[in-house]
Amino acid sequence: MNIALLGYGKMGKTIEQIAIKRGHNVVLTIDKGDSNYDITKADVAIDFSIPTVAFNNISNCINNKVPVISGTTGWLDNYDKAVALCKEKKGAFIYASNYSLGVNIFFELNKTLAKMMSTLKQYNVSMEETHHTQKLDAPSGTAISLANDIISQHINYDNWKLDGSGDTIIPITAKRIEDVPGTHTVNYESEVDSITIEHVAHTRQGFALGAVIAAEWIAGKTGVFTMNDVLNIG
Numbered sequence: 476m477n478i479a480l481l482g483y484g485k486m487g488k489t490i491e492q493i494a495i496k497r498g499h500n501v502v503l504t505i506d507k508g509d510s511n512y513d514i515t516k517a518d519v520a521i522d523f524s525i526p527t528v529a530f531n532n533i534s535n536c537i538n539n540k541v542p543v544i545s546g547t548t549g550w551l552d553n554y555d556k557a558v559a560l561c562k563e564k565k566g567a568f569i570y571a572s573n574y575s576l577g578v579n580i581f582f583e584l585n586k587t588l589a590k591m592m593s594t595l596k597q598y599n600v601s602m603e604e605t606h607h608t609q610k611l612d613a614p615s616g617t618a619i620s621l622a623n624d625i626i627s628q629h630i631n632y633d634n635w636k637l638d639g640s641g642d643t644i645i646p647i648t649a650k651r652i653e654d655v656p657g658t659h660t661v662n663y664e665s666e667v668d669s670i671t672i673e674h675v676a677h678t679r680q681g682f683a684l685g686a687v688i689a690a691e692w693i694a695g696k697t698g699v700f701t702m703n704d705v706l707n708i709g
């Protein structure tokens with residue numbers, strides 16, 4: 476496949492290595508300041524850019540009938556608009572807050588645990604995410620997905636808040652430490668014990684491989700999909 480990389484930073488460069496190893500061609504790499512490029516020379520575009528430009532990048536692909544995989548976080552206020560555009564133009568689009576296989580299994584574990592904990596009023600949930608110091612958004616997209624999944628399964632919680640608290644609020648703490656690729660923890664605390672589940676990314680390779688697999692999967696399809704469709708889980 477001919478792949479366009481929208482965002483050629485830490486993730487874009489990691490994705491390029493994996494895409495080439497899997498026999499693909501990277502025909503376009505776009506960074507800040509690159510404009511007037513021809514996206515139609517790509518069979519699929521992979522967007523790992525920055526929150527303020529992700530929606531424009533995605534719209535441009537959809538308007539030009541190029542299937543697009545987006546991993547950029549922090550732009551979800553415009554997610555519904557991207558979905559509507561994709562349906563209107565009969566395009567193909569996947570957004571995932573986290574493309575790694577391990578995190579997508581962790582998402583399922585988190586939902587199952589939340590459902591089990593829903594009847595146990597003595598436990599309070601809290602979350603923590605830790606990432607490298609260059610990260611622009613907080614909390615991470617993955618933390619938001621985890622919190623929303625808890626809310627969907629647990630009767631006590633109806634919202635999440637960064638550094639917040641409240642009876643029905645899931646508090647999220649975001650830490651920034653140099654070179655950390657991404658760690659997510661969900662903790663249930665009672666007076667007598669704690670239950671903690673955690674996913675630790677050791678490198679960015681897992682995110683990048685998942686994004687390339689999603690790009691391979693979407694070829695020839697139209698619609699709005701998730702990683703559950705790609706991995707056939709959930």
Ligand SMILES: NC(=O)C1=CN([C@@H]2O[C@H](COP(=O)(O)OP(=O)(O)OC[C@H]3O[C@@H](n4cnc5c(N)ncnc54)[C@H](OP(=O)(O)O)[C@@H]3O)[C@@H](O)[C@H]2O)C=CC1
Binds near residue numbers: 481484525574
């Ligand atoms: N879903 C997932 O699995 C994962 C998601 N992410 C998310 O992916 C995004 C990128 O992460 P990462 O690679 O670490 O970040 P980087 O900052 O390393 O890369 C972002 C790149 O986007 C470029 N950029 C700026 N403006 C534009 C533009 N208009 N069009 C295209 N590219 C542009 C930046 O260029 P310049 O430096 O010149 O400004 C930079 O090279 C983040 O939102 C992050 O949260 C990260 C890992 C996994």
Ligand SMILES: O=C(O)C1=N[C@H](C(=O)O)C[C@H](O)C1
Binds near residue numbers: 573606607610614657
């Ligand atoms: O910015 C990052 O690096 C990461 N961002 C994603 C997020 O916000 O959840 C995924 C991963 O944790 C790495």
